Amino acid sequence: MNKNEAIGIFDSGIGGVTVLREILKVLPNENYMYYSDSKNNPYGDKSDDQIHELCENIVNVFIEQKCKAIVIACNTASAKSAQYLRQKYADIPFIAIEPAYKMVYDYAYSESTLVLATKGTIESEKFNLLYHTYDNHKTILLPCVGLADIIEEGNREKIKKYLKEHLELFRGKVKNVVLGCTHYPLIQDEIQEVLGEVTFFNGAPYLAKHLQEVLEKKDLIHNNNEKGTIQFIDSSNSEQKKKRFFEILEK
Ligand code: DGL
16 A cells, blocks of 8 residues: 555545545545445445445445545445455455444433434444444434435425424434434534534544544555645536535535
8 A cells, every 4th residue: 555545435425525524624635536426326225235336336446546545434335335345355444434323422421312314324233233332222213215315416495394394303302413424414504403402423523533543553644745636536427516525625
């Protein structure tokens, strides 16, 4: 592995930009190659085998491009395929996002908690292990079928309508909200509007720290003082996705 090479980062679409945003705060000088698999999204309701295959295709692109590490910036892909990918591609480090449920255990254990994630994440073995290990017995797990899709589309009216229909019943009843899908931090304000005063838990800042530790340990930090580059690849070649991705990053 060469420290000058890029870090590959992927999601089913542009949601992983919320992870890259946190990574850039910690590692601004690295080069990044972001892969948005919008041709195959949503991932949230696909089978384990389908997700394994989609992830493998993306990992092969990163390997061809000689990436030195891979960030799985999709909770669904991470829940279903992180272990599979680590076994299959043992030479490359994988850093995988997960819903920040342990942080609730660490910082706000006694408060009622709402975990928002895709159906795939909530039903996965990996998430269930995390949930049962840190269960505060005041937690509601809510699979948000179709939500990532409308965030990806970027239609504010549809998003507001969805949140009103699915979240309003929890208003005043929950204090913690785990954003268990990388698309959801993009609508944090809208969620707050429906739920009222809540504390958000997002796994991305922890992943960023972990990525830094992994690179340091493997002596893979890019030692230069200049801002790195960010390359965006979208599997359906959408110029509109590219535009939104960079707009969000530059905000
Ligand atoms: N952003 C993804 C996640 O974190 C997946 C959304 C989807 O494609 O269903 O789970």
